[in-house]
Amino acid sequence: MKIDLRNLGIDPVNAGASTGNGWLETHGDETASFSPIDGSLIAKVKNATLDDYEHLMAKAQEAYLKWRIVPAPKRGEVVRQIGEALRKHKEELGYLVALEMGKIYEEGLGEVQEMIDICEFAVGQSRLLNGATMHSERQFHRMYDQYHPIGIVGIITSFNFPVAVWGWNAMLAAIAGDVVIWKPSSKTPLCAIAVQKIISETLRNNQVPEGVFNMIIAKSSVLGDNFAGDKRIPLVSVTGSTEVGRRVSAIVGKRLGKTILELGGNNAVIISQHADLEMTLQSVVFGAVGTCGQRCTSTRRLIIHESVYENVKDRLVAAYKSISNRIGDPIDKETLVGPLVDGTAVNNFLYAIEEVQKEGGKLIYGGTRLTGENYPNGNYVLPAVVEAENHYKMVQHETFAPLLYLIKYRTIEEAIRLNNEVPQGLSSCIFTENLVEAEKFLSETGSDCGIANVNLGTSGAEIGGAFGGEKDTGGGRESGSDAWKAYMRRQTNTINFSGQTALAQGITFDF
Numbered sequence: 001m002k003i004d005l006r007n008l009g010i011d012p013v014n015a016g017a018s019t020g021n022g023w024l025e026t027h028g029d030e031t032a033s034f035s036p037i038d039g040s041l042i043a044k045v046k047n048a049t050l051d052d053y054e055h056l057m058a059k060a061q062e063a064y065l066k067w068r069i070v071p072a073p074k075r076g077e078v079v080r081q082i083g084e085a086l087r088k089h090k091e092e093l094g095y096l097v098a099l100e101m102g103k104i105y106e107e108g109l110g111e112v113q114e115m116i117d118i119c120e121f122a123v124g125q126s127r128l129l130n131g132a133t134m135h136s137e138r139q140f141h142r143m144y145d146q147y148h149p150i151g152i153v154g155i156i157t158s159f160n161f162p163v164a165v166w167g168w169n170a171m172l173a174a175i176a177g178d179v180v181i182w183k184p185s186s187k188t189p190l191c192a193i194a195v196q197k198i199i200s201e202t203l204r205n206n207q208v209p210e211g212v213f214n215m216i217i218a219k220s221s222v223l224g225d226n227f228a229g230d231k232r233i234p235l236v237s238v239t240g241s242t243e244v245g246r247r248v249s250a251i252v253g254k255r256l257g258k259t260i261l262e263l264g265g266n267n268a269v270i271i272s273q274h275a276d277l278e279m280t281l282q283s284v285v286f287g288a289v290g291t292c293g294q295r296c297t298s299t300r301r302l303i304i305h306e307s308v309y310e311n312v313k314d315r316l317v318a319a320y321k322s323i324s325n326r327i328g329d330p331i332d333k334e335t336l337v338g339p340l341v342d343g344t345a346v347n348n349f350l351y352a353i354e355e356v357q358k359e360g361g362k363l364i365y366g367g368t369r370l371t372g373e374n375y376p377n378g379n380y381v382l383p384a385v386v387e388a389e390n391h392y393k394m395v396q397h398e399t400f401a402p403l404l405y406l407i408k409y410r411t412i413e414e415a416i417r418l419n420n421e422v423p424q425g426l427s428s429c430i431f432t433e434n435l436v437e438a439e440k441f442l443s444e445t446g447s448d449c450g451i452a453n454v455n456l457g458t459s460g461a462e463i464g465g466a467f468g469g470e471k472d473t474g475g476g477r478e479s480g481s482d483a484w485k486a487y488m489r490r491q492t493n494t495i496n497f498s499g500q501t502a503l504a505q506g507i508t509f510d511f
């Protein structure tokens with residue numbers, strides 16, 4: 001399969017900033033985007049400069065004044081049409097995601113589907129930006145709370161979900177009446193450009209002001225800390241490593257801005273002696289090697305009951321062997337595991353395997369770089385399985401690659417403790433048919449993660465739930481449930497229609 005990227009509006013050299021329908025003639029140097037599949041050049045981008053950013057910011061500020069007074073359901077209608085436009089371009093955009101990021105085409109399609117889903121969710125939400133009404137303690141007073149737009153939302157996205165993460169943030173921000181400035185990962189700029197091109201017709205048809213949906217590609221040395229520090233941006237949403245999140249959060253926190261942080265995970269699956277092992281194995285393999293282990297929700301640790309440990313281990317290694325000939329070009333329909341995003345990711349994978357062995361870990365499968373004509377540029381690896389202990393330094397660390405640790409447990413309490421004894425707290429699950437174990441895992445003494453599942457894997461969350469996690473994962477929530485509230489400012493209103501002054505708490509203050 002080959003799709004002509006001109007269908008997505010990708011030219012050999014592309015401007016690096018857009019205010020929605022319009023594109024800036026960016027003035028920076030050129031960056032080339034190479035495919036992790038074979039290292040070939042896909043296209044180039046002319047980076048934005050600080051002047052370009054200021055121009056875009058002015059547009060965003062102007063647009064906000066107009067967009068915030070468009071009725072929310074009308075904003076929802078625009079989002080509905082954006083969803084339609086994405087649906088029309090699903091195959092092409094899914095293909096570009098695979099080409100530029102390296103995930104398999106099927107997962108590229110899944111990612112675009114997540115965007116379509118969040119559009120539909122946001123359309124409904126646009127009629128449900130509800131506050132509560134409260135009973136006042138004072139006679140003939142009324143109290144309620146309401147949600148207003150917050151202003152400009154900065155969205156910093158990561159390479160691994162180069163389009164969907166923008167969708168979760170931008171669609172909720174848009175129905176909330178906010179305007180967005182999207183700074184995509186420098187590893188996947190073309191995906192961002194394609195998304196902007198896809199939505200531009202909808203924006204034009206609906207006379208959406210220029211500056212509601214902004215996108216800017218700039219080097220971090222040009223737009224990095226200063227972006228986080230920009231007081232004109234009340235909310236910054238960051239998806240990335242814990243290290244990046246910590247840095248951005250400190251800068252935004254210093255100016256008392258708001259953040260939504262969606263950072264690293266170190267996700268475990270507890271496999272109980274009461275699990276349906278067939279089903280467990282299928283979920284575990286997808287969770288660990290899917291997206292070549294580059295989801296923040298990827299399964300990194302298996303916490304296995306000692307009585308089924310050897311059985312699970314054998315079946316797992318057999319499963320890994322059986323997919324070893326399905327590693328390769330992610331565009332090929334037969335492929336299950338594509339390349340890692342770049343050479344640095346491969347080196348991090350190899351380093352972690354070396355280090356964990358020094359700590360006492362036992363490599364029982366994979367862990368090597370694949371070479372040969374099917375693996376053109378050195379980004380392909382054989383997913384690894386390592387027997388380890390939870391407290392090892394490498395096990396505590398998130399390696400963004402298909403590296404799975406096996407850990408043994410005896411009691412459910414021990415399993416839960418191991419699940420929680422890592423710095424991160426994103427996703428977790430237990431496979432068990434035993435109700436008591438499942439409930440323990442979900443209770444206040446259970447998993448400390450933002451996501452806790454029973455009998456399904458750590459990755460592949462639906463958009464309808466709030467997505468995010470605790471501890472080093474950053475505490476933010478995106479996507480479904482009531483995550484929309486983060487994109488709005490909340491106001492409590494009390495109205496006195498008594499014709500008299502009445503102080504709360506019964507205080508008298510006569511003069």
Ligand code: UN1
Nearest residue numbers: 161295296297459460461
């Ligand atoms: C991420 O890896 O940053 O739950 C997000 C999942 C996807 C999102 C992953 N829906 O795996």
